[in-house]
Amino acid sequence: MRLRLIIFVLSLLAFMSVSIGGYLYYSSLRRAAFKEAERQAATHIELIKKNLSSFLSENIKPVKALASMEEMLEMLVRPRMEARNRANAVLDLFKASLEVNVCYLMDHEGTTVASSNRNASDSFVGKNFAFRPYFQQAIHSAPSTYLALGTTSHKRGVYFSFPVFEKDEDIPIGLVVIKASIDQIEKNLSLPTDEMILVADPLGVIFISNKNKWLLHTIDKLSEEAISNIARSRQFGTGPWPWTGLRFLSDTSAADGDGNRYIVHRAGIDNYPGWLFFHLRSEQAISKTVSAPFTQAAGPVVLSLCILIGLSVFVLYRKASGEILQRKAVEKALRDSEERYRTLYHHTPAMLHSIDREGRLVSVSDYWSEVMGYSKSEVIGKPLVAFFTPESREYAEQVVFPQFFKSGICKDIPYRFIKKNGEIIDIVLSAISDRNTDGRAERSLAVSFDVTDIMELKKAQNQLRRLSASIMANQEKERSSLARELHDELGQVLTALRMDAVWFQERMQDTNRDGAERAMAMCNLIDKTIEEVRLMAIRLRPGVLDHLGLVDALEWYTADFERRTEVSCVFEHGEVADTEEAVATAAYRITQEALTNVARHAAAKHVTVNLQADEDRLRLSITDDGTGFDLTVLDDSDGLGVAGMRERASLLGGVLDVDASEGRGTAVYFRVPLGEKNGRR
Amino acid sequence: MIKVLLADDHSIVRAGLRRIVEESGDMAVVAEASDGREAIRLVREHLPDVAVVDISMPEIGGLEVIHRLRPEFPDLPILILTMHEEQQYAVRVIEAGAMGYITKKSAPEQLVTAIRKVHAGSRFLTEEAAEYLALHVAKGRTGKSPLDLLSARELQVLRRLALGHTNREIAQAYNISIKTVDTYRLRLLKKLELRNNAELSRFAIQNRLIEP
Numbered sequence: 001m002r003l004r005l006i007i008f009v010l011s012l013l014a015f016m017s018v019s020i021g022g023y024l025y026y027s028s029l030r031r032a033a034f035k036e037a038e039r040q041a042a043t044h045i046e047l048i049k050k051n052l053s054s055f056l057s058e059n060i061k062p063v064k065a066l067a068s069m070e071e072m073l074e075m076l077v078r079p080r081m082e083a084r085n086r087a088n089a090v091l092d093l094f095k096a097s098l099e100v101n102v103c104y105l106m107d108h109e110g111t112t113v114a115s116s117n118r119n120a121s122d123s124f125v126g127k128n129f130a131f132r133p134y135f136q137q138a139i140h141s142a143p144s145t146y147l148a149l150g151t152t153s154h155k156r157g158v159y160f161s162f163p164v165f166e167k168d169e170d171i172p173i174g175l176v177v178i179k180a181s182i183d184q185i186e187k188n189l190s191l192p193t194d195e196m197i198l199v200a201d202p203l204g205v206i207f208i209s210n211k212n213k214w215l216l217h218t219i220d221k222l223s224e225e226a227i228s229n230i231a232r233s234r235q236f237g238t239g240p241w242p243w244t245g246l247r248f249l250s251d252t253s254a255a256d257g258d259g260n261r262y263i264v265h266r267a268g269i270d271n272y273p274g275w276l277f278f279h280l281r282s283e284q285a286i287s288k289t290v291s292a293p294f295t296q297a298a299g300p301v302v303l304s305l306c307i308l309i310g311l312s313v314f315v316l317y318r319k320a321s322g323e324i325l326q327r328k329a330v331e332k333a334l335r336d337s338e339e340r341y342r343t344l345y346h347h348t349p350a351m352l353h354s355i356d357r358e359g360r361l362v363s364v365s366d367y368w369s370e371v372m373g374y375s376k377s378e379v380i381g382k383p384l385v386a387f388f389t390p391e392s393r394e395y396a397e398q399v400v401f402p403q404f405f406k407s408g409i410c411k412d413i414p415y416r417f418i419k420k421n422g423e424i425i426d427i428v429l430s431a432i433s434d435r436n437t438d439g440r441a442e443r444s445l446a447v448s449f450d451v452t453d454i455m456e457l458k459k460a461q462n463q464l465r466r467l468s469a470s471i472m473a474n475q476e477k478e479r480s481s482l483a484r485e486l487h488d489e490l491g492q493v494l495t496a497l498r499m500d501a502v503w504f505q506e507r508m509q510d511t512n513r514d515g516a517e518r519a520m521a522m523c524n525l526i527d528k529t530i531e532e533v534r535l536m537a538i539r540l541r542p543g544v545l546d547h548l549g550l551v552d553a554l555e556w557y558t559a560d561f562e563r564r565t566e567v568s569c570v571f572e573h574g575e576v577a578d579t580e581e582a583v584a585t586a587a588y589r590i591t592q593e594a595l596t597n598v599a600r601h602a603a604a605k606h607v608t609v610n611l612q613a614d615e616d617r618l619r620l621s622i623t624d625d626g627t628g629f630d631l632t633v634l635d636d637s638d639g640l641g642v643a644g645m646r647e648r649a650s651l652l653g654g655v656l657d658v659d660a661s662e663g664r665g666t667a668v669y670f671r672v673p674l675g676e677k678n679g680r681r
Numbered sequence: 682m683i684k685v686l687l688a689d690d691h692s693i694v695r696a697g698l699r700r701i702v703e704e705s706g707d708m709a710v711v712a713e714a715s716d717g718r719e720a721i722r723l724v725r726e727h728l729p730d731v732a733v734v735d736i737s738m739p740e741i742g743g744l745e746v747i748h749r750l751r752p753e754f755p756d757l758p759i760l761i762l763t764m765h766e767e768q769q770y771a772v773r774v775i776e777a778g779a780m781g782y783i784t785k786k787s788a789p790e791q792l793v794t795a796i797r798k799v800h801a802g803s804r805f806l807t808e809e810a811a812e813y814l815a816l817h818v819a820k821g822r823t824g825k826s827p828l829d830l831l832s833a834r835e836l837q838v839l840r841r842l843a844l845g846h847t848n849r850e851i852a853q854a855y856n857i858s859i860k861t862v863d864t865y866r867l868r869l870l871k872k873l874e875l876r877n878n879a880e881l882s883r884f885a886i887q888n889r890l891i892e893p
Contacts, residue, residue, distance in 0.1 A: 488737065491764050492691040495785040499697035502789035530786055534766060544767050547737065552769040559833035566861060568832045568868060 011313040053270040059160040067162035076174040087114040134161040138175040149237040156182035194285030202274030217244040351448040373420035389416040408433040426455040479540040487537035550584040573611040594622040602626025620670040686729035688720035717741025736763040758799035768813035781805030838865040843885030
């Protein structure tokens, strides 16, 4: 869960940094765009200002020309009908050619005497405009330009006045005025809607503007006194000259009542001292003009970038989630397996323990502590050898441990443990080692089997074996002595008897034929008895084996076997030293048993007995060409005496193998190690 | 008179033997020993012409007596007497240096003949022992002879066939049927990869089974 959160936060941070980068880039672009706009605006404003100034000054020269016209002076000096008509014609001509509102002539008292609008309803003729500053200045010989709201026409206008002098006189006798419409100027100053031009008089009344609703409003909030001054000047009609609501935040910025912000430029106007020219440009509009192309171009790019980043974040997040899930599954599997292992370790009914490199117990299974009688806390950390008998401890420390930590494995090591109650148990221990990354054995996992019962069984088995061996040896001994008794004692007596019988027979040969015959019969009977005794003795144990050794005994036995059974019996042998009695007996008895089997079951024609010996081993084989038999049947019913042969072989540390299959004869192999006693002959 | 020493641990046997020897007329038992050690002492004491020694006696047996007497009395013929019928004993006895070998059973019939023969410097063996000895010598002890392929009976039959005996004679000698003898003959031919009796004879001569 925590990893997931981290990845989520990381993705978020990545997204944020991309966004911030984008934003910073955007704003730097925007700043550059603003700067560029400002530069453009400055040029633009300069142009507008120039235009405006030139508009406002364009009739200065014409008015001078008009003032110097003869007809004007004539009209003022001799105001007759004819003069009036001529003056009016000139004024009409000027008005038409200059395309102005009106041109008119005033006398020195300020009364209009001739005008181009003399026929209009709002004719100036006869009206006095002596209050106008342009009159007051012109009558004092100074040409003037003046901006005001017409008192008659109620139209804004630019007034150009010039005094009319008599020849060589300094005092003007009247003046001419050209009034041009501001509307016309405004029309000529075509401006975009997002820009605003304000032209204000020194008091702050807006006289020219492309924003009509602000006309005749004040730029600053004015005091009542200032308002009454304006009213008194009669320059801008009757009022009430409300405030535009415009606030100047700095020299270059302002905000209107609606909260729109503007960038402001201000400048003076040529020929109109105290008048100010304001150029306002809406910031919103600027930013729009600046950002519009930018957003148009960059918008899709940024958007697709964002989508792309978002998508990749999503994909990566999914991937990471998947990875996390997988890892979790693996961890769980690992935990489960660990748990299983732990359960297995602790609950398996086997003695399991682990030791570290110092031989100290790291863990033991439940069964271990149960068998040993110690609780786990009593044994963990203790050296394993503390639970060994002294002999086992020595064996472990001297032999097993060094070897184990080197090879990493040990198998079936016999130890003896001492239980808590002092009882000693025999165990067989096998262990493997856990190796660290360097390949060093770190700790062991060992399993011990309590073989006390098995050991006892083995002991019993050994006893049984010894018993069996001694029984067999005694049997042989007894047979041997019995055979000797029969053969030597009884045999000798019978031999002596025979000698007497023969003596009798020879004695009575000539004298007593019946007696001789009787003695002969006796002699035959004795011969038969001797033969029977001899056979009995041999069956018990052949004297040849004791007197002449194994080779002669087998040679005799095989020849005898052939004579009895008419099975061709070849006895092959190498040089065989005098073998110890037990080995010789075993070899002889095994041959006897095997050949008896051949005679009884094999239906063989040939049998070969082979006896070889080298320095440390005796090898005997009995091979026939008979019917053989199924080996699997062999172990179930031991009618063939194989178990007996095996027993004889194993008692001497030898091996007996039977190789047989139906139809392919039988081979019995007997191999036995020869003791030191059995050197070569 | 031939001076005879008798060595046997059984007094009744010894008595029987003495009677057989003495009844021959030209022999006299000069000493009787009941074991090997006594026999050797008495030989030294009485210097007999022939020593008749039982092979199996307590402590020092007949074979050991031969071994001990041979270096000291190389000219003394020793006749070994035994209860054992097995021919294997004969080979050992002859190899040890005895001049003759008879079983106690056949003593009444053969002892006197045997003593005379060994005293005369010849060997005395029963026919079976002689045959066995011949076969044994031919085979050798090395186990490298072609004869090793053959069983005891086969060797016997081969020898007799090579000597020119008929099947009937062989059957009688070994107390087996004529048919069995023929079976052995065929088996021999097959085993030795021979074609007829003539080749069998040649094979027997080559392997010193018989004298040419």
